[in-house]
Amino acid sequence: MNGRNRKRAAGLAALLLLILLTGCGAFYDVRPEEAEETGEDAWTEENGGLVIVGFSQIGSESIWRTANTNSMQRALTKERGYFLIFNNARQKQENQIKAIRSFISQRVDYIVFSPITESGWDTVLEEAKEAGIPVILADRKVDADASLYTTWVGPDTVKEGENAARWLEGNLKEKNRQNDDINIVILQGTLGASSEMGRTAGFVSIAARYHNWHILDCQTGDFTTAKGKEVMQQFLRKYPDIDVVVSQNDDMTFGAIEAIEEAGMTTGIGGDITIISFDAVKEALELVQAGKINVDIECNPEQGEYIEKVIRMLEAGEPVEKEYVVEEKIFTFRNVSQYLDERTY
Ligand code: AHR
Numbered sequence: 001m002n003g004r005n006r007k008r009a010a011g012l013a014a015l016l017l018l019i020l021l022t023g024c025g026a027f028y029d030v031r032p033e034e035a036e037e038t039g040e041d042a043w044t045e046e047n048g049g050l051v052i053v054g055f056s057q058i059g060s061e062s063i064w065r066t067a068n069t070n071s072m073q074r075a076l077t078k079e080r081g082y083f084l085i086f087n088n089a090r091q092k093q094e095n096q097i098k099a100i101r102s103f104i105s106q107r108v109d110y111i112v113f114s115p116i117t118e119s120g121w122d123t124v125l126e127e128a129k130e131a132g133i134p135v136i137l138a139d140r141k142v143d144a145d146a147s148l149y150t151t152w153v154g155p156d157t158v159k160e161g162e163n164a165a166r167w168l169e170g171n172l173k174e175k176n177r178q179n180d181d182i183n184i185v186i187l188q189g190t191l192g193a194s195s196e197m198g199r200t201a202g203f204v205s206i207a208a209r210y211h212n213w214h215i216l217d218c219q220t221g222d223f224t225t226a227k228g229k230e231v232m233q234q235f236l237r238k239y240p241d242i243d244v245v246v247s248q249n250d251d252m253t254f255g256a257i258e259a260i261e262e263a264g265m266t267t268g269i270g271g272d273i274t275i276i277s278f279d280a281v282k283e284a285l286e287l288v289q290a291g292k293i294n295v296d297i298e299c300n301p302e303q304g305e306y307i308e309k310v311i312r313m314l315e316a317g318e319p320v321e322k323e324y325v326v327e328e329k330i331f332t333f334r335n336v337s338q339y340l341d342e343r344t345y
Contacts, residue, residue: 253277
């Protein structure tokens with residue numbers, strides 16, 4: 001038995017023990033529909049030569065998140081040499097920590113995880129390091145010591161926030177409103193998530209240069225449509241003269257637009273309220289094309305191929321970078337039509 005197979009056998013034994021102890025056949029949390037889509041199944045002897053990857057996903061709060069999960073599941077297939085253990089943490093950090101511990105006890109070859117918030121990971125990452133399992137961060141960042149993880153693959157969310165503000169600068173100039181008072185509200189994502197923190201910091205750093213840009217309020221809509229709508233309704237009750245909504249993902253934007261329309265106002269090009277959104281999922285790009293969303297700053301969920309490549313390099317003993325930033329675009333009415341057909345999510 002070689003080293004990897006010995007490790008595999010020990011992992012398999014740990015897994016069987018866990019099943020016996022918990023009386024539970026599914027120690028990982030694959031939603032049935034996801035399992036069917038990806039052909040995910042239980043460990044068998046035949047899986048002997050595969051690289052085992054434990055992936056802890058935050059949840060399924062947004063269309064973007066589902067696209068991100070699909071991207072990982074498409075990239076890490078048996079045909080390509082991987083056995084993927086998928087865990088959906090359902091928006092709870094404690095579930096992610098539990099999943100990572102379970103990956104450690106199963107002695108997976110790699111742990112991939114998308115941290116719900118930046119803080120609170122030191123202890124479990126120390127445990128992974130002690131077990132000698134490389135950790136790859138996907139999408140969001142952690143504020144832990146960089147020696148506790150191997151690499152990170154994700155978007156530059158500060159730049160996304162800056163791009164949103166830069167677009168607003170240009171738009172106000174075009175409308176000859178650059179000297180007007182501009183009232184802005186921000187619908188934030190999950191507080192403490194690197195995508196929320198980055199987008200907020202990026203936007204605010206540029207907004208601070210303009211004495212006539214007034215950020216009236218920032219509240220979290222948790223990256224969901226329902227919460228986005230609820231917070232937007234509160235904003236509308238409190239502030240009768242909102243000019244711009246900066247909504248940190250498309251799902252919240254859908255809720256915000258509903259709230260604005262129910263209040264008898266219009267959004268987008270020529271509308272009462274300018275809408276700046278993030279993610280650029282197909283349904284939102286259709287609203288950009290229809291002129292209801294003014295600009296959509298892309299956040300690229302297709303991270304699976306990048307991660308697979310990093311694992312391949314690590315398997316080959318090659319050095320990897322500490323950070324891999326995914327490519328992203330900005331969509332407005334002017335360019336969106338050429339991209340809509342190719343958008344799959
Ligand atoms: O971390 C990326 C963000 O998380 C996306 O913008 C959002 O849609 C998702 O839920």
